[in-house]
Amino acid sequence: MGMHSFHYQNGSLHCEDVDLVSLADTHGTPAYVYSANTIRDHYGRLDQALAEIDHGIEYAVKANSNLSVLKLLVEEGSGFDIVSGGELRRVIEAGGDAGKCTFAGVGKTREEIEYALAEGIYCFNAESEEEVVFIDKVAGEMGKVAPVAFRVNPNVDAKTHKYISTGKSENKFGVDFASIDDAYARASKLANVRLRGLQMHIGSQLTSLQPFIEAVEKVAPLAVRLKDTYGIEFFSIGGGVGIVYDSALESGPTEWWSDQDEDQRPLTISQYAAGVVPVLKETGLKILLEPGRYIVGNAGVLLTRCLYEKKGSAKTFRIVDAGMNDLIRPALYEGHHDIVPLRESTGESSMVDVVGPVCETGDFFCQDRELPDFAPGEAIALLSAGAYGFVMASNYNSRPLPVEILVDGGEARVIRPRQTMDDILASEKSAMLS
Ligand SMILES: *Cc1c(COP(=O)(O)O)cnc(C)c1O
Numbered sequence: 001m002g003m004h005s006f007h008y009q010n011g012s013l014h015c016e017d018v019d020l021v022s023l024a025d026t027h028g029t030p031a032y033v034y035s036a037n038t039i040r041d042h043y044g045r046l047d048q049a050l051a052e053i054d055h056g057i058e059y060a061v062k063a064n065s066n067l068s069v070l071k072l073l074v075e076e077g078s079g080f081d082i083v084s085g086g087e088l089r090r091v092i093e094a095g096g097d098a099g100k101c102t103f104a105g106v107g108k109t110r111e112e113i114e115y116a117l118a119e120g121i122y123c124f125n126a127e128s129e130e131e132v133v134f135i136d137k138v139a140g141e142m143g144k145v146a147p148v149a150f151r152v153n154p155n156v157d158a159k160t161h162k163y164i165s166t167g168k169s170e171n172k173f174g175v176d177f178a179s180i181d182d183a184y185a186r187a188s189k190l191a192n193v194r195l196r197g198l199q200m201h202i203g204s205q206l207t208s209l210q211p212f213i214e215a216v217e218k219v220a221p222l223a224v225r226l227k228d229t230y231g232i233e234f235f236s237i238g239g240g241v242g243i244v245y246d247s248a249l250e251s252g253p254t255e256w257w258s259d260q261d262e263d264q265r266p267l268t269i270s271q272y273a274a275g276v277v278p279v280l281k282e283t284g285l286k287i288l289l290e291p292g293r294y295i296v297g298n299a300g301v302l303l304t305r306c307l308y309e310k311k312g313s314a315k316t317f318r319i320v321d322a323g324m325n326d327l328i329r330p331a332l333y334e335g336h337h338d339i340v341p342l343r344e345s346t347g348e349s350s351m352v353d354v355v356g357p358v359c360e361t362g363d364f365f366c367q368d369r370e371l372p373d374f375a376p377g378e379a380i381a382l383l384s385a386g387a388y389g390f391v392m393a394s395n396y397n398s399r400p401l402p403v404e405i406l407v408d409g410g411e412a413r414v415i416r417p418r419q420t421m422d423d424i425l426a427s428e429k430s431a432m433l434s
Pocket of ligand 1: 063081204238290292294387
């Protein structure tokens with residue numbers, strides 16, 4: 001879970017064997033850079049940790065949906081958890097199989113349901129009875145039987161940021177635990193759906209084991225009951241395993257974070273497995289996991305260049321060429337990203353705010369943080385930016401989307417070119433008032 005593919009070598013930060021100083025010079029900034037071997041490694045660790053139970057990994061596409069990232073995971077044998085028809089299209093374009101995809105989300109449209117049915121989706125993970133009734137109707141019209149699971153809301157506190165907590169009764173997600181038996185009973189009477197599984201997902205960036213255990217222990221008996229009554233075949237326990245955002249470089253490849261504060265200490269994947277596997281094994285069901293952040297979060301960085309240092313009366317601002325439109329996590333979730341210069345620090349440091357060029361007060365990457373010195377003209381890296389980074393980028397302030405680069409060993413490949421202003425303007429120009 002550490003960022004072990006990012007390290008200093010000969011005085012400059014490298015991703016695997018690629019020097020990020022020259023990469024930033026060649027491709028410009030802002031630029032997302034991902035490590036292929038970190039992605040493979042995290043996938044493999046999770047797969048290994050679950051080896052003793054029948055399981056499947058459904059990578060949560062929304063965390064990072066670049067076609068080459070998906071392709072790499074197809075090659076590892078991954079299935080995919082999607083939240084839109086667009087994500088299904090991406091999986092298929094990347095060579096993935098709809099028959100290994102689960103379809104989550106509270107607001108699936110007719111078009112999305114038809115598309116997923118036509119492609120042969122493994123299962124719709126439905127979030128309400130109303131949705132299942134509608135899926136039944138659409139499937140009937142198409143002469144198909146739709147595989148369906150309900151997402152149960154176990155009413156467990158994930159103890160994460162309120163915007164990424166999903167498993168409490170007051171959240172919009174899933175069917176209340178108290179109503180779930182009735183929901184299955186009614187759905188079992190529908191002619192065009194087949195009850196295939198049970199799903200839950202209690203939140204994202206969980207850094208303690210206890211909420212996972214609480215949820216699994218609460219829901220496993222229900223899963224067994226549904227297996228006995230309706231013959232369901234899988235129980236998906238969702239994603240949500242947290243990663244290291246603080247001191248990510250130092251945390252390394254090992255699974256020990258003893259020097260971390262209690263609430264910053266990430267959950268290791270072996271602790272996670274040791275906690276949930278014994279309970280899950282007893283169910284006799286196929287267990288699905290939907291990791292997003294765990295697979296790609298620490299596999300990516302955002303490179304940006306310092307434009308100016310502005311010394312105000314109260315603060316020193318380092319203004320960089322990436323903004324909240326490129327990486328919105330700090331503004332949206334108060335997300336922390338470590339910031340390091342690409343040239344290894346000489347040891348000097350100072351207290352600064354690192355801010356972007358966007359016209360919003362929320363456009364900052366850190367405030368009042370002691371950072372190793374870097375000067376205008378120098379490039380820096382925002383670490384742990386592989387998940388919920390590029391996928392949330394926008395054209396706000398008419399800023400083109402950054403380039404995405406995948407590093408594999410000594411090779412760096414552009415997997416999405418930097419957007420141009422011509423790209424941005426094309427559709428508007430053809431539709432412009434004359
Ligand atoms: C977002 C999401 C995930 C992935 O969450 P991570 O915290 O990135 O692991 C998994 N399942 C569902 C249903 C989701 O919405």
